[in-house]
Amino acid sequence: MNEKFFKRSPAFLNPELLSVKLTTLMTIGLLSCSIQQSLAQRIHIDTTKKPLKTVLKQIEEQSGYSFVYDAGIVENTAMIQISLDEDGIQAALSKLARALNVEYKIVNKTITLTRIKEKEGTILLKGRVSIDDLDGKSPSYQAGVSVAIKGSNKVTSTNNAGEFSLEVPMEATIVVSYIGYKSREIPAKDIGKNLVIVLQKSMDYLDEVIVTAYGTKEARENQTGSAFTITRKDLDNRPALRLDALLEGVVPGVEFNSQDGGTNSSARSRYSTRIRGESSTVGGTTSNEPLWVVDGVPLYTGGTTNSIPGMQNSISPLTYINPNDIESVTVLKDASATTIYGANGSNGVILITTKRGKGAPKLSYSFRTGINRRPSSHLNQLNGRQYLNLVKDMGMVDQLGKIDTTQDTRWADVYNRTGFTNLHSLGLSGSTDAVHYFLSANIYDEKHTIIGNSTKRYDVRSNVSGNVGKRLVLNSTLAASYSKDDMFNPGNAYFQYSPLISPFGPNGEYIERDPNGGLLQGMPGLIDQNEQKQATAHVLGTLGFTYQMWDGLVFTNLNGADFTSANEDQYSSMYNYTGSSSNGEAYRGQSQVLNLISTNTLAFKRTIFKGDFDVVLGTEARKEERRSVSATGSNFPNDYIREVGFVSTDNRLGTTSRDKQTLLSYFGRAGYVYDKRYAINYTYRKDGSSNFGKDVKWGTFSSIGAAWTVSNESFWSKNKVVDFLKFKISYGNNGNSRFNSAYASGIYKYDSNYSYGGNSGTTMTRGVNDGLKWETTKMLNTGIDFRLFGRFNVAAEYYRNVTHDMIDNAYVSMVSGFRRTYQNVGKMQNAGVELSINAAILQKENFNWNATFILSSNRNKVLQLNEDIDRVSGNTIMRKGYNSRSYYLVRWAGVDPSTGDPMWYDLDGNVTKVYNTENRVLVGNSTPQYYGGLTNYVNYKNWNFSIFFKYAKGGYYFDQANRNNGLDGLNILSGNQSIDMLNSWYFPGQLATSPRLSNTSTSSIMNSTRFLLDKTYLELDNISVGYTFNSGLISRLKLDHISVTAMASNIAMWTPYSSKKGSIKNYESLSKQFGVTSGSVVDNTYANMLSESSRVLNYSLGINIGF
Secondary structure, eight states, X not given: OHHHHHHHHHHHTOHHHHHHHHHHHHHHHHHHHHHHHHHTOEEEEOSOOEEHHHHHHHHHHHHXXXXXXXXXXXXXXXXXXXXXXXXXXXXXXXXXXXXXXXXXXEETTEEEEEEOOOOTTEEEEEEEEEEEOSSSSOOEEOTTXXXXXXXXXXEEEOOTTSEEEEEEETTOEEEEEOTTBOOEEEEGGXXXXXXXXXXXXXXXXXXXXXXXXXXXXXXXXXXXXXXXEEEHHHHTTOOOSSGGGGTTTTSTTEEEEESSTTOOOSSSOOEEEEESSOOSXXXXXXXXXXXXXXXXXXXXXXXXXXXXXXXXXXXXXXXXXXXXXXXXXXXXXXXXXXXXXXXGOTTOEEEEEEOOOOSSOEEEEEEEEEEEEOOSXXXXXXXXXXXXXXXXXXXXXXXXXXXXXXXOOOHHHHHBOOXXXXXXXXXXXXXXXXXXXXXXXXXXXXXXXXXXXXXXXXXXXXXXXXXXTTTEEEEEEEEEEEEEEEOOOOTTGGGTSOTTSOSBOTTSOBOSBOTTOOBOTTOTTHHHHSEEEEEEEEEEEEEEEEEEEETTEEEEEEEEEEEEEEEEEEEEOTTSTTTTTTTSEEEEEEEEEEEEEEEEEEXXXXXXXXXXXXXXXXXEEEXXXXXXXXXXXXXXXXXXXXOGGGSOGGGEXXXXXXXEEEEEEEEEEEEEEETTTEEEEEEEEEEEETTSOTTSOEEXXXXXXXXXXXXXXXXXXXXXXXXXXXXXXXXXXXXXXXXXXXXXXXXXEEEEXXXXXTEEXXXXXXXXXXXXXXXXXXXXXXXXXXXXXXXXXXXXXXXXEEEESOEEEEEOOGGGTOSEEEEEOEEEEEEEEEEEEEEEEEEOSSEEEEEEEEEEEEEEEEEEEGGGOXXXXXXXXXXXXSOTTEEEEBOEEEEOTTTOOEEEEOTTSOEESSOXXXXXXXXXXXXXXEEEEEEEEEEETTEEEEEEEEEEEOOEEEOHHHHHSOOTTTTGGGSOOBXXXXXXXXXXXXXXXXXOOOSSOOGGGSSBGGGEEEOOEEEEXXXXXXXXEOSTHHHHTTOSEEEEEEEEEEEEEEOTTTTOOTTGGGOHHHHHHHTOOTTOOOXXXXXXXXXXXXXXXXXXXXXEEEO
16 A cells, blocks of 8 residues: 555655645635634624614625525515624524524525525414513513414423424414413414514412422412412511511411520520421420521521530521522422422421522612610519518518618619611612523621620622523522621529619629629620620522423523531630639630532423423432531630630640431422313422431332312303312322431440540440431321402411321330430321411502411321320420320419418319429410411502511410519519519408418429410511602602611510409509509510510611612
8 A cells, every 4th residue: 555655646746736735725724714704703783773784784894795685585674673792693693594584594705595484374483482570670581481372282482592483374373371471372473573472470369370399380270289488578678687587477387486485595596487386206306497498409507406506506597598688488388399308398398589680780779777676565573662562571671781772773774775777788680681690788787685785797699590502501599698796695684683783883883793792693794804706607509500401301400508607706704703713714616517419300391182291300419517616715814815725725625526417319290280170290209318227218208289270160150259269189298307317326425434544435325226217297288279259369278297207315225225215206296277368458550458367277286105105394295195295284273362372283183282293284285276467568659558467376385484583572682573473462361363472482483384374465566668769850860769668577465464463453552552553564474475586676767779
């Protein structure tokens, strides 16, 4: 071969031939460069409407190309409005061809435009679909809109640019539809080329869209599951730092309560959220909290009791989310809605969706300022006069020592102040054909009502999605916040100290001891000497994409991270009692939590046989890891050096802890809605969790739901009384894997107490249980939805949830070598009804009145306990056949009218004057009979008004605050007494509510039903009024609007026994002695006992400016 080649080489290397060939190659290269340069020439055409010929001429001038086209193309499109700013002629021609509905071909420097050939009797429709949310923002192009030929199964959907192409018969009718928006039917022959179709959001209650797990959408008209959505309107004008405080009374089945029980045990109260009751054991072995999901990422909200490990004060991560950035909140409650979350769905799921950009660019600034005050109903104590006279009546006035009997200190006023709240928010949102964006920055500043407490939060958010071509969308969200909390916890000091003691010394300084030398703990002077603060950085972000593989088939990838780093510093000064014995003591703690998640889903939607079919398949991997470290140090050289590292190693002590959980999941959901009459769906999920024993690491969960919209049947006669009627039912199961990862593998303790050979050792304090199984909840939900007179939308549901294999720290045989181990111990049931009524009471051109009424009722019962052994925890008990939060107390029988002695009932119901814990019985529970809320919205022209009430009937609350406070004269010289002591017994025959005063007897204050309060209440929770300026001067200032809103929250609370006066009216002389009138409050009720931090009275003024 080589020989033949060399024989031909001389001809190939002939100089003349070589010159020709090189010249040819250079010419081709130059021509190629010229073509590429022409193709790459930037083409720019502004948006001004102009003749098509002018547009073509401008392109020719900018590109160097010339056009050849059929005259009919110009005749059909004489004028055109198109914006071009493209890199190269190819991109410009593609966009132009879409606009003209033509094809193009490039030969040399000539561009030929030709009409797209159509089949005989058919036309090729091309257009774009945009949606209008009627929110004042410009319509935006929407992907996934269904474009179908009416009466056939031929359908297509729009791409990321809102574009569609469909070949249809000339006489056909096109149906354009998208869930939550009004469908449009358009004759094909009336559709012009380059049609832009706008779908307007439906304001019909039945068309409301419920977005459930992994982007699945249901219209309320055919919804099978139990899911309730609140929107931006419901969140506006509610001045609250945290989102969970806004849900009670607004969402059926949701309760929000303080976990402190009136003990003031922390400078920051912890709260609990419950959906359809308590589903697990008492004491926080497993979590009863719902799963919170923000933009697809599960949010870490603390341990099983909402406490943050490694922190002395637990501040909920829910406070790091700015409510102004939230677009909607959806609460999922039944199996059909929650099973797809499997191992974490049994307590309900709360989906938080933050705002997205849409329409023309909008810049907004809002400012809210307000004052915070102590609630109008609070714990009532004796004033100075009342306290002194009580001491005199007990014959102890001579024992007051150096106490100034003329003093009258209201300690609540010493520790409480008028606080303030300021919130600045700046937002930018909008969209183009290529990108949707929402950006915000916020500053929150609060001075709490309790002195020494403040919160500052700085947060930013970026939600951006961009189209890459017609099928790929890149999505990203990023929220970052930094919070600083200064804390001071006075404990119970402000209602325990004697009103005859002044808080100030002779030089105006806060005192630490009373005139008799008694120590006063938690005095305000500690704020300046001690230190207690916490700083937290929180970042939550997602990155992913959606890819439209073909019509109706979409692949979605989501990768998310939730990271929290909290640092806490405490110092007890050597110059006061808190640190004097240790010569100064410091604590430093840090807790970091990283939650990673990766989800991949494949979703398919198609219209089949007059019905809408959808299926979602997916996988999910998740890892949650926590690391905590803390150190304490004492014996500091002075009070200015407060770092643990500056003390000797002998005075330092450090500790660490960590927790890790991994999950792997496979899930799927399929649904079908036939002719808007029959709906059915099935959900399946398989979860593997590292939390469980090696024998039961995998759990399987499934559910099925169905709905029948009777009013869409042909036999249903259209009428004005009931124009909508639907029945629904669902059944399935899901789990609860949220508990300590060491429960199954055992718990070890490393301590010097277990030393061996002079070295610290380890011992196992909880045994291994490889068979520890999931808590599994089986859920049944039924419901009926109907509408009356076209105005009143009613939804009623009945549910029954049974939790199997509840986990508890149970006693085991000592033969095992352990006293306790974590086991599956029994079953518990929650059953109840929920009712919501959404009423459009009055709808006029300039006046609208809408109202929402919510009612919920839950009944809890323990169905099974291992060996039927009761589980007692403090004042509550779990017993088979009863509420799991039943109170277990000795029954109070009142006061003996003849002697003033306290009385109780024994087990047989006989009255006794001897207190004995053996006489404890079940005496009710904390679950209310029913609870809910009523909201009214009124709009008149540019005015808006809203008012919100909450209520509850029944249930009991154990009055720990009054129990801890001074009662019945015991230790009266050491502190104040409750106002209830004005109803103490004084003379034979008196029907008093409190026994005779005594400084020695303790039996009357022992735990009993005396301290159980009825939780029935009605609360005026929120009221707001606002006005929007959007014309006149506003327009001249080039502003979109200015809105001003005044609001108030936690305004007043009533209880049915608020006017109870006991027997104080029966003895005029005592009334005069204590300064009590017929209008005085002389007892503390449930309204006085509630955690004050959850009921801070707030008055606010807000201004929103749209540019």
